[in-house]
Amino acid sequence: MSEAFEAVIGLEIHAQLLTATKIFCGCPTAFGAPPNAHACPVCVGLPGALPVLNRKAVDFAVTAAVALGCEVHERSVFARKNYFYPDLPKGYQISQYEQPLATGGGLQLRLRQGSHLRESSGGQAGEAGFGEKFVRLTRIHMEEDAGKSLHEGFADSDRKTYLDYNRSGVPLIEIVTEPDMRSAEEAAVFFETLRQILVWLRVNDGNMDEGSLRCDANVSVRRRGDPKLGTKTEVKNVNSFRYLEKAIEYEIGRHIDVIEHGGRIVQETRLFDAAQGKTYSMRSKEEAHDYRYFPEPDLPPLVISKERRDAIAKALPELPDQRRRRFIDHYGLPAYDAALLTQTRGVADYFEDTAKHSGNPKAASNWVMGEVLRNMKERAIEIEAVPITPAALAGLIAIVEQGTISSTVAKEVFATMYDSGRAAAEIVAAEGLAQISDTSSLEPIVRRVVDTHGDIVAEIRAGKDRKFQFLVGQVMKETKGKGDPKLVTDLMRAAIGS
Numbered sequence: 001m002s003e004a005f006e007a008v009i010g011l012e013i014h015a016q017l018l019t020a021t022k023i024f025c026g027c028p029t030a031f032g033a034p035p036n037a038h039a040c041p042v043c044v045g046l047p048g049a050l051p052v053l054n055r056k057a058v059d060f061a062v063t064a065a066v067a068l069g070c071e072v073h074e075r076s077v078f079a080r081k082n083y084f085y086p087d088l089p090k091g092y093q094i095s096q097y098e099q100p101l102a103t104g105g106g107l108q109l110r111l112r113q114g115s116h117l118r119e120s121s122g123g124q125a126g127e128a129g130f131g132e133k134f135v136r137l138t139r140i141h142m143e144e145d146a147g148k149s150l151h152e153g154f155a156d157s158d159r160k161t162y163l164d165y166n167r168s169g170v171p172l173i174e175i176v177t178e179p180d181m182r183s184a185e186e187a188a189v190f191f192e193t194l195r196q197i198l199v200w201l202r203v204n205d206g207n208m209d210e211g212s213l214r215c216d217a218n219v220s221v222r223r224r225g226d227p228k229l230g231t232k233t234e235v236k237n238v239n240s241f242r243y244l245e246k247a248i249e250y251e252i253g254r255h256i257d258v259i260e261h262g263g264r265i266v267q268e269t270r271l272f273d274a275a276q277g278k279t280y281s282m283r284s285k286e287e288a289h290d291y292r293y294f295p296e297p298d299l300p301p302l303v304i305s306k307e308r309r310d311a312i313a314k315a316l317p318e319l320p321d322q323r324r325r326r327f328i329d330h331y332g333l334p335a336y337d338a339a340l341l342t343q344t345r346g347v348a349d350y351f352e353d354t355a356k357h358s359g360n361p362k363a364a365s366n367w368v369m370g371e372v373l374r375n376m377k378e379r380a381i382e383i384e385a386v387p388i389t390p391a392a393l394a395g396l397i398a399i400v401e402q403g404t405i406s407s408t409v410a411k412e413v414f415a416t417m418y419d420s421g422r423a424a425a426e427i428v429a430a431e432g433l434a435q436i437s438d439t440s441s442l443e444p445i446v447r448r449v450v451d452t453h454g455d456i457v458a459e460i461r462a463g464k465d466r467k468f469q470f471l472v473g474q475v476m477k478e479t480k481g482k483g484d485p486k487l488v489t490d491l492m493r494a495a496i497g498s
C-alpha cells in the first residue's frame with residue numbers, strides 16, 4: 001500500500017449460537033434440512049404467533065460477551081428491524097438496536113512481526129517474532145437470522161420466488177468492532193482469533209462453509225495524518241480468513257486508486273468474487289436499506305441479573321491465550337508448540353491429559369504434535385474422534401521411556417493402537433516388538449555386518465567416520481528396528497576398533 005495512505009477497517013461478525021433450537025421457538029437449528037422443514041408460525045412471523053426467548057441462547061451470548069471483556073447490561077431490549085429486501089421473507093428481523101446486550105471489550109491480537117503497518121497502528125512488541133495489538137469492540141447484540149428468498153426467471157410471465165424459512169429465527173450474536181484495524185492482515189487475524197475463542201467457548205461451531213460464522217468488513221482509507229475518516233464501503237458475507245484478507249486488500253487498493261485519480265468513493269455495499277479476487281458493487285447508497293426499528297411488542301426487555309452473569313463468568317474455561325502462556329511457563333514448551341497445542345480446546349485438553357498421565361510433557365507434546373495431529377489431518381477428523389485415549393498414549397510413552405521399544409517401533413505401535421484399540425504393552429508383547437538390548441543377540445549381527453562390509457570398515461578405520469552410521473543402520477535393518485541403538489553403536493565401535 002502507498003505510504004501516503006492509511007487504511008481504516010472495522011468488522012461486523014455474525015456468529016450462530018450453538019443451541020439445538022431457534023432463538024424464539026422450538027424449531028431445530030440443524031443445517032441442511034429440506035426447505036421449510038424447520039419452520040413454524042413464529043419463524044414465519046404470522047400475526048399472533050408469540051416469540052419466547054431461548055434461555056440457552058442468552059447464556060451463550062453472555063458467555064461470549066464476558067470472555068471478550070464486554071460489559072453485559074442488566075437490561076437490553078429487542079426491536080423489530082423492518083426493511084424490504086429479498087433476503088428477508090418475514091419482512092422484519094428481531095434484533096437488538098438501541099440497547100444491546102453488551103458493549104465495550106476487545107480482543108488482543110498476536111501478529112507476526114514484519115507486517116508493514118504494525119508500527120503505525122499502535123502495535124507493541126510482544127513475544128519474540130510477534131507483535132500485539134488490541135482491537136476494541138463496540139458492542140455485541142443478539143438477533144435472529146433471516147430466512148431467504150430464491151428468485152428465478154426474469155420475464156414477468158415466468159418469474160418465480162421460492163421462500164425458505166429454515167434459517168429464520170436461528171440465534172445469532174453480532175459482534176461489532178471499532179475501526180481499529182489498519183491492514184487486511186490485522187482484520188484476518190482478528191477474525192481468526194475471534195473464531196478460535198467462540199469455538200473454544202463452545203458457543204459457535206466455527207463452520208464458515210455452512211454460514212455459522214460470517215464477516216462483513218467496513219473499509220476506508222485516508223491520507224496519513226488526516227484525523228477525518230474517509231468514505232467507507234462494506235464488503236458483505238466473507239466466509240474465509242484468506243478471502244477476507246484478499247477482499248480488504250482489494251478494497252484498499254481500489255479506494256487509493258480512485259482517490260489518487262481525483263475520484264470519490266461511493267458509500268456502498270460490495271461482494272467479494274473469490275474466483276476473480278475482486279469486489280463488486282451489490283447496492284449503492286441510493287438503494288440502501290431504509291431500516292425502521294420498532295420496539296418488539298411481544299418480547300419483554302431482556303434482564304440479566306448480576307448473579308446469572310457472575311455464574312457464567314465463573315464457569316468460563318481458561319481461554320486459549322492464557323492456556324498457551326501456561327503451557328510455556330508450566331510445561332516449558334517452546335512458544336511454537338504451545339500455540340499449536342492450543343489451536344482448539346480439545347487438542348489442549350488431550351495434550352494436558354497425556355502430559356499428566358505420562359509425567360512427560362515433552363514426550364506428550366511430541367506425540368500430539370506429531371502422530372496425533374498427522375492422523376487427524378489425514379483422516380480429516382477432530383481430536384474427539386481419535387480412538388487412542390490420553391491414558392493409552394501415556395502407556396506408549398512409558399514403554400519408550402523404559403527403553404522397551406525404540407522410537408521407530410513406537411510409531412508402528414501407535415498405528416496398531418489406532419487401528420485395534422489395544423494397549424501399547426499388549427501389542428509389544430504379542431508381536432515381539434521389544435527392543436533387543438542384550439549383547440549376546442546383537443553381537444553376531446554386528447560381526448556379520450562388519451564382515452560383509454570390509455571396504456567400508458577399512459574407510460572408517462582410515463578416518464572416514466561418517467560411514468559409521470551406515471553400518472549401524474545395517475544392523476538396525478537386520479533387527480527390524482528393534483536393536484537398542486546405543487548398544488548397537490557401542491558394539492560396532494568395539495568391533496571396528498575405531
Ligand SMILES: [Zn+2]
Nearest residue numbers: 025027040043
Ligand atoms: Zn419455529
